Amino acid sequence: MRIAIVADAYAPLRTSAAIQLRDLAAEFIAQGHHPTVLIPVPGLQSTWALDNIAGVEVLRVRSPRTKDVGYIRRTLTELYMPFAVLRGLRQSTLSQVRWDGVVWYSPSIFHGPLVSALKRASSCRSYLVLRDIFPEWSVDMGLMGRGLPYRFFKTIENYQYSVADVIGVQTPGNQAYFSNWSGRSKRRVEVLQNWLAEAPDTGCSISVRDTPLAGRTIFVYAGNMGVAQGMGILLDLAESLENRKDIGFVFVGRGSDSQRLRNDASARGLDNVLFFDEIASNEIPGLYAQCHVGLVALDPRHKTHNIPGKFVSYMQCGLPVLASINPGNDLAALIKQGKVGRVSTDTDVESLGSMAQALVTDITLDENFKNRCKTLAARLFSPEVAVKQIVAALQA
Structure with a gap:
């Protein structure tokens, strides 16, 4: 055709x-x-x-x-x-x-x-x-x-x-x-x-091991940082887990809220958070290879359903997800049924923090996490x- x-x-x-x-x-x-x-x-x-x-x-x-x-x-x-x-x-x-x-x-x-x-x-x-x-x-x-x-x-x-x-x-x-x-x-x-087509790991200009977060379990967010994402809760999450010196947060991308989020993290004095500018798409697999959990955020005021492209990219690279999304979103059932991470729809930071810590334990004990993520990506995406x-x- x-x-x-x-x-x-x-x-x-x-x-x-x-x-x-x-x-x-x-x-x-x-x-x-x-x-x-x-x-x-x-x-x-x-x-x-x-x-x-x-x-x-x-x-x-x-x-x-x-x-x-x-x-x-x-x-x-x-x-x-x-x-x-x-x-x-x-x-x-x-x-x-x-x-x-x-x-x-x-x-x-x-x-x-x-x-x-x-x-x-x-x-x-x-x-x-x-x-x-x-x-x-x-x-x-x-x-x-x-x-x-x-x-x-x-x-x-x-x-x-x-x-x-x-x-x-x-x-x-x-x-x-x-x-x-x-x-x-x-x-x-x-x-x-x-x-999303499969892409090889050809390296990445970001090297987590050369940052203060080296050796930690890394939660990564890569993509647009705009109003629709409602990413403030992710900074609240990072602040709530600041005492966990084995956990770090990496944010990569651009968007209307990018600078505000950077300023907010700086004002809070968060030493477990790093921000990086947007990188080329062929560097994403290399970034994810250095990380352990993918972050998804959608503003809770949304009433429509959305499966962000970043979720697909996490699945393809075998990264389980921690998601904070709007109530009723079909993505919640997909994550739960596929057993590919944890998902919160109540905007409660304490609950999200408990999920994050449980997920750190889960990925250590469950060797099939990566395979489940990749299988889901191949079947649906x-x-x-x-x-x-x-x-x-x-x-x-």
Whole structure:
């Protein structure tokens, strides 16, 4: 199949979305398909550029910056983004290509006009890979009311859903959100698990043994540090375990809350916590090889379900998890049933601290922890499974 993959991030960017889409495109090729990634790129010298990135055809199109800018500017530039990509596509050497299917990744919620145009031109089906239910989560977090801005984003969100033939959500719990949408003919919502290709340990620029935390059992967090993660409880956890000189915490990444968390740790005088800047995705296995437990945090105000990409990466590298997540999240059952760690949904630091200490004991006594994690990753979170599922939906 000739497949258009629409997104706003791709390799060599280091975001979880960019890494997921890189692995997805590579797996499409491995299964005999021809994917082309269509992405907006700020600062591109020409209107468009057609590249080959690790064997994948990538059409990069000049577009305004949508990341690390103010909310109003970001909204306006994201609103324009799909039209910029469509214009670049029509001016490129791919303008006459007929697609057998369109796959797009959300966030962003603004790709709808581009996907609609591609579908009409090629008379093909589309598959929405939905990793973020916005603006609902923003309302849950108290970042937005249900006034005019909400209604604007809700209109954009609903239009995106209207051009999808199939929507792949992260967990069964998210399917209820689409009960009205999926009731219409020829529409379907299904669970499409996150995925991550296996990566070798090629080393890491971070060396824990050369830090004050050398020799300790290391709890690691690698990924975005933003409002949605609610990571304050992880610092509370570190502070509650400061007397345990055999336990340390390593935080790696970037995000809107990164500097605030660093400042908070410094103000508390925590000597069991280290922060590092974001590292390349190929260094992650080397980082995890030096650690013992992966940390997952989601703000308890969330009402939607989420299986973060970092959880998938922990499983793949055989790291059990300690998770503090919102009540009712399907991830809790997955962790408990798979016996791959401990999970808290009550925001009680004392309870989380007890789980952390119990987990330190568990991983010492239970030699099968690593194998259970890797088995879960192979069964649920492989690109091979994801591509087969998407192709089946596009061919239906």
